[in-house]
Amino acid sequence: MDFTDTQEEAAFRAEANAFLSQHLQPKKGAASRSGNYLQRAKDWQKIKAENRFAQITWPKEIGGRGGSPMQQVIWNQEESKFDAPTGPFAIGLGMCVPTVIAFGSDEHKQRYVQKALFGEEIWCQLFSEPAAGSDVAGLKTKAVQDGDDWVINGQKVWTSGAHYSDYGILLVRTDPDVPKHKGLTMFIVDMKQEGVDVRPIHQASGGSEFNEVYFTDVRIPDSDRLGEPGMGWKVALVTLMNERLAVGGSPGPDWAEIMDYARSSGSMSDAAFRAKLADWYVAAQGYKLTKFRTQTALSKGETPGPENSIGKVITANHLQDICNSAIEMQDHYGIISDKDHAPADAIFQESFLWAPGLRIAGGTDEILKNIIAERVLGLPQDVRVDKDKPFSAF
Amino acid sequence: MNFDFSDDQKFLRDEARKFLEAQCTSADVRAVLDDDAMSHNDEVWQKIVEMGWLGAAIPEEFGGLGLGMLELCVIAEELGRVLAPVPFGSSAYFFAEAIKLAGTEEQKAEFLPKVADGNIVGCLATTEGPGALTASSVQTVAKDGTLSGTKVPVTDGDIATHAAVLAKEGSGAGIYIVALDQDGVSRKALKTIEPTRSHAEIKFDGASATRLGDETGNGMTVLDQVMNRGAVLLAFEQLGGASRCLEMATEYAKERHAFGRPIGGNQAIKHKLADIYVKNEVARSNAYYGAWALSTDAAELPEAAAAARVAASEAFWFASKENIQTHGGMGFTWEVDCHLYYRRAKLLAVQAGSPAVWKEKLVSALEAKNAA
Ligand SMILES: Cc1cc2nc3c(=O)[nH]c(=O)nc-3n(C[C@H](O)[C@H](O)[C@H](O)COP(=O)(O)OP(=O)(O)OC[C@H]3O[C@@H](n4cnc5c(N)ncnc54)[C@H](O)[C@@H]3O)c2cc1C
Numbered sequence: 001m002d003f004t005d006t007q008e009e010a011a012f013r014a015e016a017n018a019f020l021s022q023h024l025q026p027k028k029g030a031a032s033r034s035g036n037y038l039q040r041a042k043d044w045q046k047i048k049a050e051n052r053f054a055q056i057t058w059p060k061e062i063g064g065r066g067g068s069p070m071q072q073v074i075w076n077q078e079e080s081k082f083d084a085p086t087g088p089f090a091i092g093l094g095m096c097v098p099t100v101i102a103f104g105s106d107e108h109k110q111r112y113v114q115k116a117l118f119g120e121e122i123w124c125q126l127f128s129e130p131a132a133g134s135d136v137a138g139l140k141t142k143a144v145q146d147g148d149d150w151v152i153n154g155q156k157v158w159t160s161g162a163h164y165s166d167y168g169i170l171l172v173r174t175d176p177d178v179p180k181h182k183g184l185t186m187f188i189v190d191m192k193q194e195g196v197d198v199r200p201i202h203q204a205s206g207g208s209e210f211n212e213v214y215f216t217d218v219r220i221p222d223s224d225r226l227g228e229p230g231m232g233w234k235v236a237l238v239t240l241m242n243e244r245l246a247v248g249g250s251p252g253p254d255w256a257e258i259m260d261y262a263r264s265s266g267s268m269s270d271a272a273f274r275a276k277l278a279d280w281y282v283a284a285q286g287y288k289l290t291k292f293r294t295q296t297a298l299s300k301g302e303t304p305g306p307e308n309s310i311g312k313v314i315t316a317n318h319l320q321d322i323c324n325s326a327i328e329m330q331d332h333y334g335i336i337s338d339k340d341h342a343p344a345d346a347i348f349q350e351s352f353l354w355a356p357g358l359r360i361a362g363g364t365d366e367i368l369k370n371i372i373a374e375r376v377l378g379l380p381q382d383v384r385v386d387k388d389k390p391f392s393a394f
Numbered sequence: 395m396n397f398d399f400s401d402d403q404k405f406l407r408d409e410a411r412k413f414l415e416a417q418c419t420s421a422d423v424r425a426v427l428d429d430d431a432m433s434h435n436d437e438v439w440q441k442i443v444e445m446g447w448l449g450a451a452i453p454e455e456f457g458g459l460g461l462g463m464l465e466l467c468v469i470a471e472e473l474g475r476v477l478a479p480v481p482f483g484s485s486a487y488f489f490a491e492a493i494k495l496a497g498t499e500e501q502k503a504e505f506l507p508k509v510a511d512g513n514i515v516g517c518l519a520t521t522e523g524p525g526a527l528t529a530s531s532v533q534t535v536a537k538d539g540t541l542s543g544t545k546v547p548v549t550d551g552d553i554a555t556h557a558a559v560l561a562k563e564g565s566g567a568g569i570y571i572v573a574l575d576q577d578g579v580s581r582k583a584l585k586t587i588e589p590t591r592s593h594a595e596i597k598f599d600g601a602s603a604t605r606l607g608d609e610t611g612n613g614m615t616v617l618d619q620v621m622n623r624g625a626v627l628l629a630f631e632q633l634g635g636a637s638r639c640l641e642m643a644t645e646y647a648k649e650r651h652a653f654g655r656p657i658g659g660n661q662a663i664k665h666k667l668a669d670i671y672v673k674n675e676v677a678r679s680n681a682y683y684g685a686w687a688l689s690t691d692a693a694e695l696p697e698a699a700a701a702a703r704v705a706a707s708e709a710f711w712f713a714s715k716e717n718i719q720t721h722g723g724m725g726f727t728w729e730v731d732c733h734l735y736y737r738r739a740k741l742l743a744v745q746a747g748s749p750a751v752w753k754e755k756l757v758s759a760l761e762a763k764n765a766a
Contacts, residue, residue: 001464001686002396009395259760268761278753281697281760282705286676289683292397299395310672366661372671373664377644380659 003292005074006299012071016053016078023047024082032083038164041085045119054117055093062101062109063117069298091160092116092123095242096169100188103226103235108188112167124165125239126156126189126213133158134367136171136240137180137233138386141215143172143187145222150174150187152195152218160361162198162211165191170220171236174229176392183391184232188224195219205353243362251358252319252351253344255280258326261344267329280322287314309376313368316359323352397682403468406461410447410472417441418476420731426479426590427734433553433583433592439480440512448486449510452494457507463623463689467630467681474634477738479590481515481550487627488620488746489516492558492569495623496607496616501571505556517554518624519545519596520617526751527560529567529614534598536561536570540578541603544595549745551594552583558606559598566611570603578602588741590734622699624746626684629699632706632742633674633681639713639735640670643720650722663720670713677702677709697763700756707743707752714739 005013023044048054049063056072058064065071079086097116100108115121132138141154152172162168168189175183191198195218200208227235259277262268287310294304326348327334336342337349359365373379386394399407418438426432442448451466452458459465466486473482490509493501493516508514520527522534522545534543541561548557551574559570572579578601584593606616644667647658657663684702687695714736718725725732743749 001398001400001682001689003686005395259764263761263764268757274757275750275753277760278700278704278756281756282680282701282708283676285683285701286679286705289397289679290675292395293679293682295395296397300398310675313668313672314676366665369665369668370661372668373658373661376671377640377664377667379644379647379664379667380656382659382661383655 009070009074009299012067013074013078016075019051019053020078020082020084024084027081027083033085037085038088041088042119044085045089045117049118058101058117062113070295073295073298088122088161088164089116089119091125092121092165095239096123096125096167098242099169099186099226099235099239102238103186104188105223107223108226112188121166122161122164124159124162124168124191125243126159126162126168126170127236127239128158129155130157134364136236137184139171139173139184141170141172142176143174143185143220145174146219148222149219150185150222150225152187152189152215152220154215156213156215158201158210158361159198159213160210162191162213163200163208167191168213169226169239171232173391174232177390178230179388180386180391181233182230184236185229186226186232186235187220188226189218189220193218204356205350240363251315252354253322253326253347254284254318255322257344257347258322258329261326261348262329265329265343273325273329276321276325280318283314283318287311309368309372312358312362313365313372316355316365319351319358320355323348323355327352397686399464399468403464406465407468407472410469411475413441413445414472414476414478418478420734423477423479423590423731423734430589434481434550435479438478439482442478442480442482443512446510448482448490448512451486452490452506452510456502457510459510463626464685466627467685467688470627470630471634471637474631474738474742475638477590477635477734481517481553481592483624483628483631484517484550484554485509485515487624488518489554489556489558491623492518492606492616492620493571495619496569496612498608501604501606505571514555515550515553516556516558517548517550518620519548519551519557519559521545521547526747532560532562532567534559534561536563536568536603536605539602539604540600541570541572541598542600544597546595547584547586547593548596549591549593551596552581552592557596559603560613560617561603563605563610563613567613567617568610569606569613569616571606572598572601572603576601586741588737590738591741621746622695623688625699625703625752626681626688628742628746629677629681629684629702629706632710632739633677635735635738635742636670636674636677636706636710636713639710639717639732639739640667640674642732642735643667643670643713643717646721646724657720666716666720670709670716673705673709673712677705680705697756697759700752700759703746703752704749704756707749710735710739711743 052065056065056067056075057069060066093116097113100112116123127136129139129141143150143152168191170187170189171184173183174185195216197214199212201210201212202208255277267273294308297304337346339346342349374381422435422438426435446459447469449458450461450469451463454460493505509516541559555574557572557574559572560567561570578599580597581594584595586593647663648656650657680702684698687698718732718736721730721732724730
């Protein structure tokens with residue numbers, strides 16, 4: 001057992017770090033969203049792609065580095081130490097474009113992959129609908145074939161980044177008369193075209209990172225279909241699998257930040273607080289070390305086991321609890337989220353408001369526990385009364 | 395990065411598992427449970443002695459196998475899985491580690507080979523009453539090579555041949571090695587919540603004793619280090635037990651039908667088992683880190699040991715109680731093994747300091763680190 005890199009890993013880490021220090025500032029606390037964040041993100045993405053540090057595991061032919069999963073892990077670790085504006089590309093490069101690569105034609109790959117990789121075009125994921133979130137396959141937005149086109153009508157919701165996205169992957173119902181999983185089809189959609197109406201949603205946290213998207217007689221050429229008609233669920237599963245790998249990083253203040261604050265505020269002498277701090281440390285450390293186990297498996301060329309599925313279940317709740325305690329510790333003053341007053345640049349207050357979303361985005365706690373129970377422990381699936389009946393029967 | 399056991403260590407684990415599944419069955423554990431006069435399962439014990447596991451982490455020059463702490467961790471997890479009703483931990487994790495850590499060369503030469511070959515069984519005697527152990531709670535006194543006072547409860551106190559005893563000496567404390575078969579020692583077996591591991595009250599009345607090591611007054615410091623080492627090993631036992639509970643509960647949830655389908659199809663059960671899984675993984679990762687710190691004598695050992703212990707205590711407690719719940723009425727019967735794990739989980743959680751004690755140690759270690 002040791003925590004040292006192999007020679008090649010160390011060399012790559014040094015190379016990554018040198019590159020990062022040349023272009024970015026080290027991160028202090030949470031990543032900064034200041035300035036023109038979107039433009040900064042595009043610029044950074046371009047620099048990464050030009051130097052083959054974007055999408056390390058992608059093959060060289062499509063602009064990746066042809067590197068190993070281990071190198072990707074090392075890159076992520078190093079990049080997270082810097083104030084890197086990566087947010088707007090997480091969904092596109094993490095979930096959407098890989099789906100295009102897996103199911104798209106050669107023309108698709110030539111047209112879309114490079115532009116996304118170099119930060120010129122941003123992608124969003126259009127799955128959820130007002131009546132179909134956890135139950136994605138229950139969606140109703142419909143597509144009807146008309147000559148060489150499909151005509152789309154319906155509504156998507158909670159689409160992160162739709163307001164600045166150029167393209168999206170869109171899951172729609174093409175056949176309502178078969179069971180719900182069998183009547184879906186996936187498309188590439190141009191977000192700037194006529195009939196696509198993006199309306200920002202004002203979030204509980206105050207920001208507007210996600211949107212409603214309305215489709216009114218939007219035409220998509222059949223050539224922009226991903227996978228066969230009716231095979232959309234299979235395509236979507238690839239996206240969702242990537243989604244679960246992508247979420248669950250370190251989303252905000254953790255035990256170290258609240259301990260820093262407690263030391264300055266005198267709360268370290270509170271026995272109840274100390275016991276909670278120990279629990280937070282154990283959970284955060286447990287998650288971090290679990291990733292080390294995954295990394296070890298990757299490093300040996302093995303496929304990591306299901307350990308990763310615990311990530312979001314731990315981190316999202318954990319973040320919410322820590323922020324809750326930090327605010328209570330500040331007593332009445334804790335309500336202040338004004339950075340001029342609030343300790344630690346108001347990171348606890350900001351994350352307090354954001355944490356509920358983290359427990360929902362990318363699969364709720366409940367859905368993730370179902371996944372652990374069914375896929376890891378092999379327990380029976382939930383009852384799905386609509387599984388074998390035509391969707392139109394409901 | 396190589397945060398995993400080696401292939402050799404995994405091989406040892408597989409062999410140990412096969413051996414224990416055959417040689418230390420539920421019936422062997424229950425033989426101790428059902429017989430008040432039985433302090434441990436001597437047949438199982440003798441077989442374990444023959445395997446040489448007691449000497450896994452004892453250097454070859456002192457009669458051990460000279461493997462290492464990681465190997466001892468691997469064995470501990472397997473012993474925990476089957477609830478081995480033997481004084482292994484007392485002798486190998488606490489007594490032997492105390493001597494390895496603080497003994498003089500003569501003491502190492504005298505005791506370690508005998509611990510390794512099972513000729514002596516050691517135990518650690520610290521507690522004297524309810525609540526966390528502190529320097530001021532120790533009443534047992536060492537003076538002029540003799541020891542007087544009462545230790546209760548002492549894990550394996552009625553099986554052991556020797557004890558490492560925490561006692562006051564002058565204004566400080568020391569750890570003393572005492573042979574338990576002498577006139578100045580009387581022992582009485584205790585009734586406990588976990589009868590498959592024996593506990594005793596030991597009275598010392600002028601018993602002859604030798605100090606561990608040749609430094610006076612450092613008993614609490616040495617004990618702290620011994621506890622850090624033992625904590626990691628106990629965490630592996632706890633992890634073994636917790637993993638077994640999850641397996642039992644999962645198997646049962648797939649078999650038992652209610653309302654026309656397996657109970658494991660219901661989310662209240664599925665999510666409960668998913669929660670056990672998450673806690674167990676957190677415990678496993680923390681235990682591995684403890685093992686790394688232990689095997690490399692890393693400066694991080696205090697926080698690594700404490701985190702391993704806190705995580706493992708929580709995981710085993712949660713897994714053992716929800717395992718009974720998942721088994722329903724069956725789970726509350728004497729015949730089904732669930733309660734054996736429930737009992738063991740609580741014993742291991744308090745045996746070397748309760749979770750509250752270890753949480754406090756953890757936070758103190760983090761504070762010390764942050765101040766430096
Ligand atoms: C910040 C944020 C960003 C998002 N970004 C995107 C995006 O970019 N693209 C996109 O397509 N979607 C996005 N979403 C949508 C997200 O995927 C859904 O909100 C999520 O899957 C939950 O669906 P829902 O909101 O419809 O909740 P519901 O499915 O209505 O769930 C409500 C409650 O019921 C529970 N529940 C539902 N089904 C079950 C079940 N079978 N068993 C037990 N409990 C159940 C849920 O756990 C939850 O507690 C985003 C959401 C958030 C919060």
